[in-house]
Amino acid sequence: xxxxxxxxxxxxxxxxxxxxxxxxxxxxxxxxxxxxxxxxxxxxxxxxxxxxxxxxxxxxxxxxxxxxxxxxxxxxxxxxxxxxxxxxxxxxxxxxxxxxxxxxxxxxxxxxxxxxxxxxxxxxxxxxxxxxxxxxxxxxxxxxxxxxxxxxxxxxxxxxxxxxxxxxxxxxxxxxxxxxxxxxxxxxxxxxxxxxxxxxxxxxxxxxxxxxxxxxxxxxxxxxxxxxxxxxxxxxxxxxxxxxxxxxxxxxxxxxxxxxxxxxxxxxxxxxxxxxxxxxxxxxxxxxxxxxxxxxxxxxxxxxxxxxxxxxxxxxxxxx
Numbered sequence: 527x528x529x530x531x532x533x534x535x536x537x538x539x540x541x542x543x544x545x546x547x548x549x550x551x552x553x554x555x556x557x558x559x560x561x562x563x564x565x566x567x568x569x570x571x572x573x574x575x576x577x578x579x580x581x582x583x584x585x586x587x588x589x590x591x592x593x594x595x596x597x598x599x600x601x602x603x604x605x606x607x608x609x610x611x612x613x614x615x616x617x618x619x620x621x622x623x624x625x626x627x628x629x630x631x632x633x634x635x636x637x638x639x640x641x642x643x644x645x646x647x648x649x650x651x652x653x654x655x656x657x658x659x660x661x662x663x664x665x666x667x668x669x670x671x672x673x674x675x676x677x678x679x680x681x682x683x684x685x686x687x688x689x690x691x692x693x694x695x696x697x698x699x700x701x702x703x704x705x706x707x708x709x710x711x712x713x714x715x716x717x718x719x720x721x722x723x724x725x726x727x728x729x730x731x732x733x734x735x736x737x738x739x740x741x742x743x744x745x746x747x748x749x750x751x752x753x754x755x756x757x758x759x760x761x762x763x764x765x766x767x768x769x770x771x772x773x774x775x776x777x778x779x780x781x782x783x784x785x786x787x788x789x790x791x792x793x794x795x796x797x798x799x800x801x802x803x804x805x806x807x808x809x810x811x812x813x814x815x816x817x818x819x820x821x822x823x824x825x826x827x828x829x830x831x832x833x834x835x836x837x838x839x840x841x842x843x844x845x846x
Contacts, residue, residue, distance in 0.1 A: 529595075529642070531675040532626065533588035540646065540665035540677075541639075541781075542578040545654035549785040555765070556656040556664065559637050559740060559781045559804035562829075563601035566698060567641035569837050570598045570618050578648050578655035579641035580671070586629035586638065587671065591621035595679065596643035602635025602702075602805060616694040635702050635805040644681040659740075660782070692843050698832055700801045705731075705811040708799040711819050713768065715758065715790035723750035727792065728814045732776065736808040740782040743806065749774025752790065760788040766795035766803070768814075778803060778812075796822040798829050 531538070543564065544557025558564040558581055565575040586604050591597075599606055599615045606613040609625050615638075621627065629638070648655040648665065657665025666675060710728075719727065726748060735744035750770055763769070767779045769789040778795065779787075781804075795803060796817065806812065 528592045528676050528678045530590040530592055531587050531671050531673055531677075532590050534671065534673045535582060535587035535629075536585050537583040538587050538671040539581050539657040539659070539669075540578050540648055540655055540671075541581045541657060542655045543576045544781070545652050545656055545658070545664070548652050549762075552785055553652065553661075554658070554741075554782055554785060556654065556658050557781050558639065558656075560601045560639065560801045561804075562700060562798075562801040563637075564639045564641065565833060566616065566694065566836070567598040567600040567639050568645075569833065569840060570600075570616075570694065571596055571641055571643040572840055573641065573643065573645055575833070575837075577641065577645035578665075579639050579646070582629070582638040582640060583636065584629065584632040584638075589627040589640070591623065591625045591627065592676075593679070594623050595621050597621055597627075598641050600639050600641075601801075602638040603633035604629035604638050605631045605633055606638075616699055617692070634704075636807040637805060642679060644679055647678040647680050658782075692839070694836070698836060700805075702802060702805045704806070705813070706799070706802040706806075707813040707815050708802055709796040709817045709822065709825070710768065710793040710799075710814045711796065711817060711822050713791035713793045714761070715770075716792045718752045718756060718790050719770075719792060720751045720753050723752075726750060728816050731811050731813050734806050734808055734810045734812065738808060740780055742780055742783060743778045743803070745776040745778065745812070747776070750776070750792070758788060758790065760786045761791070763787045763791060764794065766797065766800050767791050768793040768795065780804070796825055798822075798825045 541558040544555040568575045568577045598618050607628050651664040662668035732745035732747035735746050738744050769777050770792050
């Protein structure tokens with residue numbers, strides 16, 4: 527009825543899809559960086575898509591399944607193996623009791639998600655199981671997982687069938703890359719930029735600074751310029767907001783972003799492309815492609831339709 531962290535990784539935390547409804551109190555949302563990966567892993571298992579899983583960075587932990595369990599991995603490829611046998615991402619696996627899940631090397635991406643059927647038994651803080659490392663709250667005692675930690679399942683796996691017998695369509699697997707071009711809509715202060723900087727914003731390439739974390743990715747590249755120095759009132763920001771700092775450099779706000787900010791918001795990354803950004807690491811690169819709000823909304827609707835179809839299909843093969 528549990529997993530044991532036999533060997534700690536560099537950063538493994540419990541995350542769901544985020545803590546919502548408390549930004550007016552200055553509480554940031556947290557949650558999985560690559561929410562699409564966590565959603566898909568949970569849907570494949572017949573879980574609610576907001577069920578908490580593990581967000582794993584590399585070097586990754588060594589995990590013992592102390593009881594039999596169905597599980598799914600999604601997101602980054604860390605060359606997973608169960609008792610030495612390779613385990614694929616994006617499909618359901620079965621772990622016998624006392625089997626050991628290891629991660630041999632990083633192939634691509636930076637954040638891998640592990641979900642188990644039924645989910646982990648995690649106390650919720652302000653309606654979410656996500657870990658807030660700065661506040662030391664939520665998740666597993668408000669901290670990263672360490673060797674010797676044990677996470678219990680919400681229920682014991684009793685299914686007799688060890689393989690539900692399906693694989694995920696490639697259309698739902700993001701095309702992760704260390705140099706993606708992501709779609710972006712103009713932010714409220716985009717027009718503050720000079721005409722030359724507006725062009726540069728979508729024609730220049732940017733590198734992810736090593737000085738980046740779950741709160742925000744700093745971008746290294748040619749600085750942009752505003753038409754005039756203007757003070758702005760601190761305003762709402764969101765996951766994927768691109769802000770321009772006083773020196774003209776850019777920062778992309780990520781899962782642990784602050785609730786408001788006083789820097790110009792020159793763009794907002796389309797929600798369907800946030801997973802591509804979430805899988806980036808230091809020295810990876812990124813480019814922006816402008817689209818309209820209507821186009822971004824259409825992409826989001828189509829993604830939701832695809833996820834709903836997946837959930838319906840899983841319900842026939844792997845009923846709750």
